[in-house]
Amino acid sequence: MSSRPAATKARAKGANNTPDAPSTSTSPPAARTRSKRGEGRQLREEILAAAESIVVETGTVEKVTTRAVAQRVGCSSPSIYLHFPDRASMLFAMCELQFSHLGEALSNAINGIDDPVDRLLETGRAYARFALDHPQQYRTMMMDVIAGVSYDRTLEEMRADLGFDIVVQAITDGIASGALAPTEPLLAAFAIWAHVHGVVSIFIAKPHADWGDPADLIDFALRQGIDGLRSR
Amino acid sequence: MSSRPAATKARAKGANNTPDAPSTSTSPPAARTRSKRGEGRQLREEILAAAESIVVETGTVEKVTTRAVAQRVGCSSPSIYLHFPDRASMLFAMCELQFSHLGEALSNAINGIDDPVDRLLETGRAYARFALDHPQQYRTMMMDVIAGVSYDRTLEEMRADLGFDIVVQAITDGIASGALAPTEPLLAAFAIWAHVHGVVSIFIAKPHADWGDPADLIDFALRQGIDGLRSR
DNA sequence: TCGTTGTGTTATCAACGATAACTTATCGGT
DNA sequence: ACCGATAAGTTATCGTTGATAACACAACGA
Numbered sequence: 001m002s003s004r005p006a007a008t009k010a011r012a013k014g015a016n017n018t019p020d021a022p023s024t025s026t027s028p029p030a031a032r033t034r035s036k037r038g039e040g041r042q043l044r045e046e047i048l049a050a051a052e053s054i055v056v057e058t059g060t061v062e063k064v065t066t067r068a069v070a071q072r073v074g075c076s077s078p079s080i081y082l083h084f085p086d087r088a089s090m091l092f093a094m095c096e097l098q099f100s101h102l103g104e105a106l107s108n109a110i111n112g113i114d115d116p117v118d119r120l121l122e123t124g125r126a127y128a129r130f131a132l133d134h135p136q137q138y139r140t141m142m143m144d145v146i147a148g149v150s151y152d153r154t155l156e157e158m159r160a161d162l163g164f165d166i167v168v169q170a171i172t173d174g175i176a177s178g179a180l181a182p183t184e185p186l187l188a189a190f191a192i193w194a195h196v197h198g199v200v201s202i203f204i205a206k207p208h209a210d211w212g213d214p215a216d217l218i219d220f221a222l223r224q225g226i227d228g229l230r231s232r
Numbered sequence: 233m234s235s236r237p238a239a240t241k242a243r244a245k246g247a248n249n250t251p252d253a254p255s256t257s258t259s260p261p262a263a264r265t266r267s268k269r270g271e272g273r274q275l276r277e278e279i280l281a282a283a284e285s286i287v288v289e290t291g292t293v294e295k296v297t298t299r300a301v302a303q304r305v306g307c308s309s310p311s312i313y314l315h316f317p318d319r320a321s322m323l324f325a326m327c328e329l330q331f332s333h334l335g336e337a338l339s340n341a342i343n344g345i346d347d348p349v350d351r352l353l354e355t356g357r358a359y360a361r362f363a364l365d366h367p368q369q370y371r372t373m374m375m376d377v378i379a380g381v382s383y384d385r386t387l388e389e390m391r392a393d394l395g396f397d398i399v400v401q402a403i404t405d406g407i408a409s410g411a412l413a414p415t416e417p418l419l420a421a422f423a424i425w426a427h428v429h430g431v432v433s434i435f436i437a438k439p440h441a442d443w444g445d446p447a448d449l450i451d452f453a454l455r456q457g458i459d460g461l462r463s464r
Numbered sequence: 465t466c467g468t469t470g471t472g473t474t475a476t477c478a479a480c481g482a483t484a485a486c487t488t489a490t491c492g493g494t
Numbered sequence: 495a496c497c498g499a500t501a502a503g504t505t506a507t508c509g510t511t512g513a514t515a516a517c518a519c520a521a522c523g524a
Contacts, residue, residue, distance in 0.1 A: 034471060034472065034519090034520080035470090035471065035472090036470095036471095036520095036521080037469085037470060037471080037520085037521055037522070038470085039471095040470065040471060040472090043471085043472090058380065059380060060377050060380040060381075061377065062377065062379070062380060063380065065510085065511065065512080066511080066512060066513085067510085067511075067512090075472075075473090076472075076473055076474080077511095077512085077513090078472085078473075078474085078513080078514080078515095079471080079472060079473080081512095081513075081514085082470090082471070082472070086512075086513075087511095087512065087513090139377070142437060143375040143376075143433070143437060144375075144376070144377065145292045145293065145294065145371070145375075145376060147292075147294065147512095148290065148291060148292040148294060148295065149292075150437045150438065152437075152438055152439060152440040152441075153438060153440065153441060154440050154441055154442070155441040155442055155443065158438070158441055187449070187452055188452075188456070190431075190443060190449065191427075191431070191449070191452055191453040191456050193430075193434075194427065194430035194431040194434055194449075194453060195423075195426065195427045195430055195453070195457070196430070197430040197433070197434060198425075198426035198427055198428070198429040198430025198431070198433065199422075199423070199426040199430070201375070201429070201430070201433060202425075202426055202429060205374060205375055205382045205384075206382065206384055206385060206390070207384060208384040208385065208386050209384075209385060209386055209387040209389075209390055210386070210387055211387065211422060217419070217422065217423070217426075220419055220420075220423055221423045221426060221427070223460070224420070224423050224457060224460035224461060225427070225456060225457065225460055226460070227459070227460040227461075228455070228456035228457055228458070228459040228460030228461075229456060229459075229460075232464050266488085266489070266502060266503065267501090267502065267503090268489090268490070268501095268502095269489085269490050269491060269500085269501055269502080270490095270491095270501080271502095272501065272502060272503090275502085275503090297479080297480060297481080298480080298481060298482085299479080299480070299481090307503075307504090308503075308504055308505080309480095309481085309482090310482080310483080310484095310503085310504075310505085311502080311503060311504080313481095313482075313483080314501095314502070314503075318481075318482080319480095319481065319482090379481095
């Protein structure tokens with residue numbers, strides 16, 4: 001005899017058949033009141049917030065299941081498909097949000113800094129701070145593969161979202177002022193970005209390798225990178 | 233009525249109930265002859281080879297399911313558990329193998345190179361070549377999260393496997409010869425490693441961002457990094 | 465008043481990781 | 495030549511997952 005819910009019709013209105021029910025009974029069902037007409041987008045945002053909180057708490061995107069998100073939000077799991085075509089799209093939407101947060105953090109970081117080299121340094125520090133303060137979000141944005149694809153972006157999108165042009169401009173200014181040796185600014189910007197990304201992604205992906213204080217490593221790497229661009 | 237296989241006993245010896253059978257009928261069952269006594273480890277290697285080939289072909293570790301591996305090897309999926317406690321351990325064993333391959337590639341790369349700075353450059357190039365020639369393996373080793381954890385390694389293990397000491401030695405030699413400015417060699421080695429890792433991991437994780445020829449980027453980054461360590 | 469549409473829900477599926485229980489081949493000892 | 499032990503597997507089955515089809519209901523406009 002199958003222990004399954006009896007299938008076809010043996011289910012009247014109020015029966016306590018909760019098919020997707022929280023199996024582990026952790027945390028209450030978190031009831032949600034249905035959105036009014038025209039406010040369906042509300043659920044979308046709640047889903048993204050729940051997804052992010054689950055990645056942060058569990059430390060892995062694998063645990064962000066449609067059921068876990070639905071339970072936290074207080075809706076049924078198929079409701080997620082009203083707003084996202086599949087689980088990957090949901091997570092990629094979360095990544096998009098994170099990219100815009102990172103962009104804001106970077107443009108805030110250089111407010112009022114005139115010296116191009118200082119601007120370079122501060123942008124790099126702010127980038128690293130974001131990554132290390134939001135390691136799971138950063139990992140999802142930059143490293144994870146979801147349903148066979150990573151959250152891919154074109155060069156143009158990167159330049160727009162990542163405040164990449166801030167770095168390019170700082171390098172261009174540095175070359176103009178004579179502090180930096182002439183090079184292709186976009187290339188140099190990529191190299192500096194890759195350097196910071198490399199450091200933080202190692203810290204995030206290999207937490208057991210004890211390299212010391214991340215901030216020191218970041219500063220060392222940034223100074224080394226900038227020195228490598230200097231006029232001599 | 234459940235459409236499930238009827239459960240308890242309605243199954244005689246030769247019935248064509250193939251529970252784990254290849255659902256999509258892609259590729260034949262790939263029969264395998266049982267190992268002789270004492271040669272059980274053979275299957276372990278076949279499993280690892282199959283796992284690697286699936287990552288490479290599908291481009292994602294998610295597709296390396298126990299069933300897919302078993303089908304390719306020609307055994308049943310529970311047989312995998314004779315050699316690995318779980319799926320993550322299987323994939324981590326694959327990572328371990330890759331780390332040793334990378335280590336070999338690096339020590340081969342510097343054969344007969346005397347100049348420390350050239351050694352630094354060639355090690356970096358060899359590292360990048362390995363990563364870009366085996367992007368899926370590199371991704372699995374360095375970026376992916378499997379069952380909630382990444383393939384984590386201690387600093388000591390890294391130094392041993394990654395040929396990290398090659399880099400440290402090259403920097404120490406460079407400082408001694410006066411080519412490089414005095415710094416902490418381990419710190420500088422980390423920074424250079426992180427730089428190369430940053431470049432290749434961006435290329436692997438964001439393939440749609442067209443940055444141009446990877447080799448050029450790598451060379452630019454390496455030269456910039458090394459210049460940043462030079463005496464001035 | 466009623467039907468259309470937005471906002472959901474319940475029931476169900478095939479594929480997945482994992483385990484329990486069973487089978488079969490090889491070996492050393494007699 | 496036989497046998498019992500054990501290495502090397504297999505079959506059946508479970509609970510969970512992503513996804514879909516079919517249904518439910520409330521709010522708005524004609």
